[in-house]
Amino acid sequence: MTEIGLDVLEDTLSFYIRSLNMAVSRDLDQSLEGLDVARGTGKITTLLLVDRHPGIRPSVIAQMILKDRSAMGRLLEQMEEHGLLTREVSSDDNRAQALYITGKGRELADLIRPIITRQSRNFFSDITDEEHAMLIRVLGRTYRRVVGLEPNDEV
Incomplete structure (x- = not known):
């Protein structure tokens, strides 16, 4: 395998990011094995955003995790079924939903934060x-541009 060249991919950042995304996702799933946020994408970010921002709208999370409406709806259904969050009618717009963490969801968020940090560094x-x-x-600067956030000099 050491003799195989990657052609133009050798100098293509997107190739390395896509490939590493698969590898880091597999490794993270192993670290979170048996927890309601293992397997799949978006559950961890959704859980942590709802925990930090009570009442956040699904559309905001969808933008942050680059999911379309239907995928976001399926993700929220799974998380509700697992008792991690609840959906309520928004107090400032009765056409919108607001998301709230449950006790079980908060316990899981507290449990996974150090696991995620440790797994990433390892x-x-x-x-x-x-x-x-x-x-x-x-990468934070590029991510913020892609999802439409203001630049952050600290990132």
Whole structure:
């Protein structure tokens, strides 16, 4: 395998990001095995955003995790079925939903935060702390642009 070249992909950041996304997702799923947020994408971010922002709208989360309406609806149904969050009519717009964490959801969010942090750093253990901080800044800046957030000089 050491003889196989990647053609133009050698210098294509998107190739490495897509490939690493699959590998890091598998590794994260192993770390979260048996928990209601393992397997699939968007559950962790949804859980953490609802925990930090009570009453957040599904459309805001969908924008943050790059999901369409139908995929977001399926994700919320799963999370409601697992007792992690509830949906209510928004107090400021009766046409909109507001999301709230349940006690079970909050316990899970508290449990997974250190697991996620540890897994991420362990997975990327071959890069220095300085490289890690630089990658967070660069990828965070691109992520914020893609999802339509204001630039953040701290990221």
